[in-house]
Each structure stands twice: as C-alpha cells, then as structure tokens.
Amino acid sequence: MTLFAWLSSILVAVIVLTVTAFGLWWERKLAGRMQSRLGPTIVGPIGLFQPIADLLKLVQKEPIIPQRADRALFWLAPPLTTLFALLVAALVPFGPKLAPANIDVGVPLIIALGGLALIPVWMAGWASHNKYALLGAMRAVAQSVSYGVPLVLTALVPVILAGSMNLNSIVAWQHRHHWLVVWPVFLGLPAFILFILAMLAEANRIPFDIPEAESELVAGVSTEYTGMHFGFIYLAEYVHTLVGSAVASTLFLGGWDGPFGPSVLWMVLKTCLLFSVLYWLRWSLVRLRADQLMALAWKWLVPAGLALVLLAAVWTQTPWGR
Amino acid sequence: MTFTATMIVFALVGALAFVGSIFTVRSSKLVHAVLWLGVTLGMTAILFVQLGAPFLAGIQLLLYVGGVMTLMIFGVLLTKRDGDSELKTEEPSRERGALIALAVFAVLAGTIWLGRDALQRTAVPSLGTGWLGTSLLTRHLVAFEALSALLLAAMIGAIVIARRRDPDQPSEPKES
Amino acid sequence: MGYLLDGLKSMWTTALNAIRPPFTQEFPKVLRPHPERYHTSFALLHDETGDEACTGCGACARICPSQVITVKLGKRESAITQKKRGYADDFTLDLTACLVCELCVQVCPTDAIVMLKVPELPGFRREDLVLSMPRLYENEKSKPLGWSNATKLMAMQDPKAGAAKPEPSKETAPAPAAAGAAS
Numbered sequence: 001m002t003l004f005a006w007l008s009s010i011l012v013a014v015i016v017l018t019v020t021a022f023g024l025w026w027e028r029k030l031a032g033r034m035q036s037r038l039g040p041t042i043v044g045p046i047g048l049f050q051p052i053a054d055l056l057k058l059v060q061k062e063p064i065i066p067q068r069a070d071r072a073l074f075w076l077a078p079p080l081t082t083l084f085a086l087l088v089a090a091l092v093p094f095g096p097k098l099a100p101a102n103i104d105v106g107v108p109l110i111i112a113l114g115g116l117a118l119i120p121v122w123m124a125g126w127a128s129h130n131k132y133a134l135l136g137a138m139r140a141v142a143q144s145v146s147y148g149v150p151l152v153l154t155a156l157v158p159v160i161l162a163g164s165m166n167l168n169s170i171v172a173w174q175h176r177h178h179w180l181v182v183w184p185v186f187l188g189l190p191a192f193i194l195f196i197l198a199m200l201a202e203a204n205r206i207p208f209d210i211p212e213a214e215s216e217l218v219a220g221v222s223t224e225y226t227g228m229h230f231g232f233i234y235l236a237e238y239v240h241t242l243v244g245s246a247v248a249s250t251l252f253l254g255g256w257d258g259p260f261g262p263s264v265l266w267m268v269l270k271t272c273l274l275f276s277v278l279y280w281l282r283w284s285l286v287r288l289r290a291d292q293l294m295a296l297a298w299k300w301l302v303p304a305g306l307a308l309v310l311l312a313a314v315w316t317q318t319p320w321g322r
Numbered sequence: 323m324t325f326t327a328t329m330i331v332f333a334l335v336g337a338l339a340f341v342g343s344i345f346t347v348r349s350s351k352l353v354h355a356v357l358w359l360g361v362t363l364g365m366t367a368i369l370f371v372q373l374g375a376p377f378l379a380g381i382q383l384l385l386y387v388g389g390v391m392t393l394m395i396f397g398v399l400l401t402k403r404d405g406d407s408e409l410k411t412e413e414p415s416r417e418r419g420a421l422i423a424l425a426v427f428a429v430l431a432g433t434i435w436l437g438r439d440a441l442q443r444t445a446v447p448s449l450g451t452g453w454l455g456t457s458l459l460t461r462h463l464v465a466f467e468a469l470s471a472l473l474l475a476a477m478i479g480a481i482v483i484a485r486r487r488d489p490d491q492p493s494e495p496k497e498s
Numbered sequence: 499m500g501y502l503l504d505g506l507k508s509m510w511t512t513a514l515n516a517i518r519p520p521f522t523q524e525f526p527k528v529l530r531p532h533p534e535r536y537h538t539s540f541a542l543l544h545d546e547t548g549d550e551a552c553t554g555c556g557a558c559a560r561i562c563p564s565q566v567i568t569v570k571l572g573k574r575e576s577a578i579t580q581k582k583r584g585y586a587d588d589f590t591l592d593l594t595a596c597l598v599c600e601l602c603v604q605v606c607p608t609d610a611i612v613m614l615k616v617p618e619l620p621g622f623r624r625e626d627l628v629l630s631m632p633r634l635y636e637n638e639k640s641k642p643l644g645w646s647n648a649t650k651l652m653a654m655q656d657p658k659a660g661a662a663k664p665e666p667s668k669e670t671a672p673a674p675a676a677a678g679a680a681s
Binding site for chain 2: 070073103104105108109111112113115116118119122123126141142144145148165
C-alpha cells in the first residue's frame, strides 16, 4: 500500500466518524424541532458536545450480562455490528482519488457487507436468551433477506447504465453524463427511491424498524444490552444509515461530482442531506406491520426492481442510452 | 525463502479458515457451529481476493456468508430452541465420516501433487469481471442456462413441497 | 395507498414544525408569569414586635394531610415583651412530601406560617428539601412572600365581609435573582 492509500483510508475513517458524531447531534436537534422542541441545548454551544456526553455516560455504565446468556457471543456481537457497518465505508469513493478500496466489484461487495451486518444483529438477539430479543433477531433476519433482493435489483440499474461495478467508475460516468436521478429520470428516480426504501429496511430504520419495535418488543435485539454494548448497537444503526446514504448518493446522486470546489465536500454534503431526509422520514412515518413489510417487499419492490433492470438494459441499447 | 506480508496474511487467513472448519464440526452448540462456518466461508472469501478473484470473493460473501448462513439461521430459529443441549455424533458415523474426509483429502492432495509442475509453470491469468460475464453468456451459455433451469426447478419443487396440505383441510383464507 | 397519503401528510406537518419556532421555554433561564396567588415553599414570620410569631400550638402539624410538619412546643419568657408565652422549640417541614395545599397557612392562629412566590431549587440530597426552623426564618428575609396568610384567607370565607381583594401586584414573574438566591 502506498502512503497516499494509507492517508486516504485514514481520512475517510475520520470523515465517517466525525459525520456520525455530528449526525447524532443533528438528528436530535432536527427531531426536537420537528416536534416543536428545542433538542439538546446545555452541553457546549447549542448542545454541540451532547454526543460526547452521551458517550461518556454510556462508557461509565455497568455491562450487565444475563445469567443464561451465551457469554462469548453476547460480548462479541455489539462491536461486530459497528465493525460491519463501518467496513462498507471503506468501499465508498469520497473523491476521484480518495477511494480507500477502489475495486472492480464494489457494488456486489457493498451489498454483501450490508447483508453481513445482519449476522451480528442476529448473534446479539440469540445470545441474549430473551424472547423479545430473539423475536427481534428473527424479524431482522426475515426482513434483511426480503429486502436484499430489491436492494440488489435497484443497485443493478446504475451498474447496467454505467457499464461498471466499480463505484468510482459509476461516479465518473455520472460526471461525464448526468446524475442518475436527473437523466434518465424515469429509470434513475424510481430506482433511487426503491434503493432508499430497501436500504432503510436493511438498516432496520423507521418505518421498517420492526426488529426493535418498542411498542411490541421492548427494544428488540438490544433489550438485554447495557452501557457501551448498547452504545455499539446504537452506533451501528447510525453508521449503517450514514453509509447507506453515502452509497445511495454515490450510485444515484453523482457522488463526489459537483459544479465547483473540492469533491470531498460535495460528497459529504450530499450524504448529510440524504441523511437528514432519512431522519425526516423517521420522525414522520409510523411503523409498518411485519406482514405489510413483506407484502411491500415481495409484491411491489421486487417486481418494480425487475422491471427497472429490464428497462435499463433496453435503454442502453437505444440510440439515446449509448 | 523469505516471508512477505502477503504470505503472512495468507497463512493467518488459512489457519483461521482451518480452525473455523474444525470448530464447525466440533461445536456442541448448533448456533456456534453455524457461526464458525461463517468464519470459514468469510476467510475463504479473503483467500479468493488474494488469489486475484475479487468478484468470486464478493459472490462468496453475498451468497455463502450472506445467503446460506442466513438460511441456516432461519433453520436454527424456526426449529425448537435447544441451545443448551449438546450435540453429539454417534461413534460409528464418526468413524465413517473420518474415513470419507481422509479419502477426499487424499484425492485433493494427490491431484495437487500430480499437477505440481503445471501449477508452477502456468501464471494465473488476471481476467476481469467483464471477461467472466462475456464467457458465461457466450461460450458457456448452454451450461449456464441449464444451471438456471435446474435452480428454477429446485425452487418450484421447494414451493410445491412447502404448500402441500391435507385435502380435507380448507385452504388458507384469502389475504385481505 | 392510504399509508402513502398519510405519510406525506405527516411529513408535511413535521416539515412545518421544523420551520416554526419551538414551543419549549427553557425553564431556569426563562420563567413563565405566575398567577397572583401562586405559592410553593414556606416561611415563618416574626410579628410586629419583632418576636417569633409562632406559638408552637401545632395546629398546622395536626391539619397537615401528609403529616410533613413537626412542631415541638416550648414555654418561656419572651426576650422582647417579658411575657411568658408558647414558642416553637423546633419546627421542621419536609417539602419532599408536601402537597402544597395551604391548609397549614389557613389554620395558623397567629399568621406565623406563610407561603412563598418562588420555589426551592432542586437539590442533590433529600435533606436539601427538608426545611428546618432556621431555613424557614431565613426564607422570610430572603424571598418574596406569597399573597395569603390566615387572616386574609379567613376573611375570604366570611360571607358578611365579602371576598377579600387580592392586592394588585406589580410583580408578575418572580425575579430570577431571587430564584438564584434560594440555592
């Protein structure tokens, strides 16, 4: 590995973690304002250091392990959830040269790693030896399997149009032509919306958060977790959503492509905007029922995804799509 | 013989895959066995990357670690929870299993040993994903389509088996 | 389809909320105006001669619904008027269980106990909310007293006298400085 590769990897890790910490504050502030509250105001100027205070509080707390829990898996699962969520960030290009892992199979690998993130969640639920945690884990598995299919299908649309599975090449193609949501809009926009929906479901966020539905399952998978273990699971959800937004902006919103200025800023800006929209959704929508969730995936998203893939393939053969 | 970083990583990953496979067989808890299998499959994916086949690695992660593991998890979750009971293999089948494993190992080792000259002489061709796709849809089209038909048949068969019911019982009420 | 429409509607609502000013007022920094007869904590008063007004009769302790008042009766000669009379040797009021019903103020024969316009600030120990006799007399000096005392409240109950008019108060919100001094 060259020095530049090392530096860019570190830079991307710093970007992701900073945006995550800032995102925690931003989400609470946004949620507050959407509910006519103020959000955090006390810790630091306009409550900016609230995530640090939260972290310190979580670290101080006692880790409690249930007596009949599977100790090894119980300890291992939360850090792994965060690790798998962060792994995906390594594949996202933050600039024409700022791509830590610029490999040819970026798209399938990202989807594979996103699917892997499910395994520690399931481990956590199973190891807790708690019926609510196990129910949550089971729902997470079922949901992830169902939504993996539309996720792959919609991610195939940019792959077909750009003719590459390398994320950086896809962005470069959008740089040369148009952002995918701009043109061809009848392919890019629906694929983008479907991708966002499938990604939200994969990350177990509202309105698809049935694995931790508070009103039914206490806290689902994280029921038995305390202190920093809970912190890891919580962090993993944030990172998953954040990295998901980054991937979606890479695939559909032109990634690091912007009219002026440094490309990293454009990428971060797009990611944060998409992140905010996801939180807007989160604080507005109500949770779907498990059967509605499955119906949405298999009756709407999968057929629509298949149709989009077919259309994209046809479009590349027309004179305008070349 | 000098040790490069690649070799060290190869040795570590290989060792982990080996340990993972041992524990997959030896674990007394079903869930642990499934997770150790996941470790083995994941390490195999890393070995694929080292061998210059990143696409294969991605597919390995997507299908085997992601898909097959998930199916096994489903199996574990949908069957009776016996997380606290110990799995044990009966003596005769253990011996038979060892014999079969030894035979497979002998065949593999023998093949590698006999072909060692060819292996050393041939440089690994670095062929991209594009080449793979083109050759699947041109040269190996018939085999490819036959495989798809086989998978389709298996899927339909699975659905038919899953949906078979007693003729006396009324069918499920229609979803509203 | 219904879900989609409702979802869009609720997204519109949340977006509007995000633009509107928040409803929240930050309590210790911004205080809402209190009504005229707002009352929270307690004080013990001195009478016009400068002596302690409490005679230690214990009427407040007896009427208190949650029994948070303890009075110890003592008899001795007054240092000011040289007359022998009753005193409270000890007077304790436990605010942690107080209902703020104001009954103790109503029954006091000498207008000795009154309530305050400003709350006690929260503390870190239970003892911080137990008002001892020195603290009650300290409250008389340092904090704005509430409107009511036993005489005024009795007058309100008298059908012949008619309702007593609350004094027109200039102060609608207690000054933050007074709230700060209570800590």
